[in-house]
Amino acid sequence: MLPDIVDRFDRVVDDVVAPLRGRPLVDATAYAASALGDHGLVWFLTGVARGRRPGPRRATAIRAVVFSGVVTPMVNSTLKSLVGRGRPEHHEPRPLPVRIPSTASFPSGHTLAAWCAATLLAENDPLAASYYAMAGAISFSRLHVGLHHATDVVAGSLVGVALGLLGRVVLPVGGPTMRRMECVKASKR
DSSP, X not given: OHHHHHHHHHHHHHHHHGGGTTOHHHHXXXXXXXXXXXXGHHHHHHHHHHTSSXXXXXXXXXXXXXXXXXXXXXXXXXXXXXXXXXXXXXXXXXXXOOOOOSSOOSSOHHHHHHHHHHHHHHTTOTTHXXXXXXXXXXXXXXXXXXXXXXXXXXXXXXXXXXXXXXXXXXXXXXXXHHHHHHHHHHHTO
């Protein structure tokens, strides 16, 4: 019963996304978002940019880069090895090059990392909506380029937000661990 519901949901979402494929602007945007989400690149760059000046934003940026860079790959690879779901079949040629992962499909690692980093960076930040918008764009991109089922993306976003919230609790900005991390970074300058 559950596999039928999952398959039906995946088909319905793919039927919604499919007509957008082949549209140059949508393709270019989705492929760019997918590439920026590869290995958390956009989040690392955002963290570096946000952490240029001392203060709470630096602490938030350090936490996001360190926590999401260490925790999300471990959680993602563990879930992928436990579930072992195959990637969707993609029959039409891809209009732009995209790296095709050799790992299992569930959950979407791009999505998991995006929502974890966005949740960590968004805390008390006026740019919070832009972080979540980027996470949403990366999530959509994984469907658009045909590398994930919709349920892979939904699971990745839910796990990512949960990890981001966990990171906020485990490494609170202003907490002793974050102050030590800031001191170490300041002493290396």
